[in-house]
Amino acid sequence: xxxxxxxxxxxWIVAGLIFYAYMTTFQTVIWGSRMGGAIFVTGLVFxxxxxQLYKGLRISADGRxxxxxxxxxxxxxxxxxAQDTETRWILPMAGILMLYILSNHNSWQYVFIKSVxxxxxxxxxxxxxxxxxxxxxxxxxxxxxxxxxxxxxGKFKDGxxxxxxxxxxxxxxxxxxxxxxxxxxxxTDNKTITNSHYRKEAxxxxxxxxxxxxxxxxxxxxxxMISCFVIYYVYHSDQKVRRWFxxxxxxxxxxxxxxxxxxxxxxxxxxxxxxxxxxxGEITNGRIWxxxxxxxxxxxxxxxxxxxGGFKHAYYQRIGxxxxxxxxxxxxxxxxxxLCEQGLIGFLLFISGIMAVFMKTWNLLKSSRRKKMPHIDxxxxxxxxxxxxxxxxxxxxxxxxxxxxxxxFFFVYIICCALPYEIGKxx
Numbered sequence: 250x251x252x253x254x255x256x257x258x259x260x261w262i263v264a265g266l267i268f269y270a271y272m273t274t275f276q277t278v279i280w281g282s283r284m285g286g287a288i289f290v291t292g293l294v295f296x297x298x299x300x301q302l303y304k305g306l307r308i309s310a311d312g313r314x315x316x317x318x319x320x321x322x323x324x325x326x327x328x329x330x331a332q333d334t335e336t337r338w339i340l341p342m343a344g345i346l347m348l349y350i351l352s353n354h355n356s357w358q359y360v361f362i363k364s365v366x367x368x369x370x371x372x373x374x375x376x377x378x379x380x381x382x383x384x385x386x387x388x389x390x391x392x393x394x395x396x397x398x399x400x401x402x403g404k405f406k407d408g409x410x411x412x413x414x415x416x417x418x419x420x421x422x423x424x425x426x427x428x429x430x431x432x433x434x435x436x437t438d439n440k441t442i443t444n445s446h447y448r449k450e451a452x453x454x455x456x457x458x459x460x461x462x463x464x465x466x467x468x469x470x471x472x473x474m475i476s477c478f479v480i481y482y483v484y485h486s487d488q489k490v491r492r493w494f495x496x497x498x499x500x501x502x503x504x505x506x507x508x509x510x511x512x513x514x515x516x517x518x519x520x521x522x523x524x525x526x527x528x529x530g531e532i533t534n535g536r537i538w539x540x541x542x543x544x545x546x547x548x549x550x551x552x553x554x555x556x557x558g559g560f561k562h563a564y565y566q567r568i569g570x571x572x573x574x575x576x577x578x579x580x581x582x583x584x585x586x587x588l589c590e591q592g593l594i595g596f597l598l599f600i601s602g603i604m605a606v607f608m609k610t611w612n613l614l615k616s617s618r619r620k621k622m623p624h625i626d627x628x629x630x631x632x633x634x635x636x637x638x639x640x641x642x643x644x645x646x647x648x649x650x651x652x653x654x655x656x657x658f659f660f661v662y663i664i665c666c667a668l669p670y671e672i673g674k675x676x
Contacts, residue, residue, distance in 0.1 A: 257356035270660040271368040274415040287336040297350040312605025319598040326556030344663040351667035369427025373460035376412035410463040421466030429638040472645040476638040486615045543589040554592035583647035610669040636668040
């Protein structure tokens with residue numbers, strides 16, 4: 250078998266970023282410390298920036314501009330820089346810089362898709378493997394997970410599979426993202442189940458979905474499914490009526506499948522139980538207090554906010570500790586945290602940035618499928634579909650997660666945001 254190695258430095262940069270994002274659990278082992286990992290990412294971004302500057306500085310006045318302004322605006326009253334937690338600011342800003350760097354090149358897309366699928370496969374395999382061989386996890390592997398404690402072991406025993414990560418939520422992020430990547434290949438393929446390639450992709454997708462269900466992460470499963478429906482809806486824009494029959498049929502079929510598997514697959518009933526009875530029946534898992542506190546701090550400085558990273562420091566001042574499990578406490582709602590930390594100015598920049606890129610991707614895919622942009626071929630349409638699905642996931646997950654601040658998701662999301670700009674230029 251011939252292994253092709255890309256000669257593009259941008260492909261290597263993307264591969265490095267994905268490697269970092271999917272190996273953050275072991276960053277103290279690989280890079281020596283959290284700061285070591287941040288230096289690795291900074292080095293990749295510095296290389297990309299140097300290459301870009303060498304070719305000439307070009308900043309287009311499009312949707313990306315909102316992200317660039319937000320990056321600069323985050324310097325005002327930055328609490329992360331003031332409180333010596335620079336990595337919590339450096340990583341999101343590094344991602345925003347990559348949006349600028351990668352949008353001007355088209356030599357990294359295949360490496361990006363393959364890298365995410367490769368690492369998803371690894372995490373899916375070990376999630377299922379340790380679910381079957383629980384003794385190997387509890388008696389041996391858990392010793393190699395940096396920072397693993399009673400919380401992680403307790404979640405594992407509760408049936409929330411963390412795989413080879415330090416938290417089952419992180420595993421849910423990896424598998425939720427990967428599920429969209431694998432499912433997209435099926436949703437954009439005109440072949441049927443009689444085709445061998447289609448069958449292999451279907452098996453891979455179901456394998457990742459099974460691993461995702463084993464994490465019992467409600468949001469990741471729900472948002473992953475919805476993202477797939479978004480992909481199918483826009484990709485089949487050339488079939489305005491028929492697509493609705495397939496969407497409704499798929500929804501009903503999925504519901505019947507879940508009901509049929511309930512008595513035989515404990516992980517499914519556990520997932521549904523968490524939807525209804527999480528944290529004593531409070532579906533937000535006790536995060537209401539975080540949301541109320543974020544709104545309280547927002548009202549103290551509604552225009553400019555309390556400064557990037559300020560939420561967790563304000564939380565510390567209120568209760569006297571950062572958190573029982575981590576020094577990094579976020580609201581589990583990006584929109585509220587942006588309001589709290591960056592005020593209305595930062596909030597409008599953020600909303601404008603995510604929606605401008607999302608609508609550009611939507612319109613490019615829709616137009617290309619309706620033959621209005623013949624220069625966008627099938628391969629490019631699949632890239633746009635992946636991008637659209639991950640962006641939809643991000644927009645939804647911002648209501649319940651910390652995906653702007655967690656590089657595990659944000660790096661994949663922001664690289665997806667770069668996809669439509671190069672494709673749009675070539676069209």
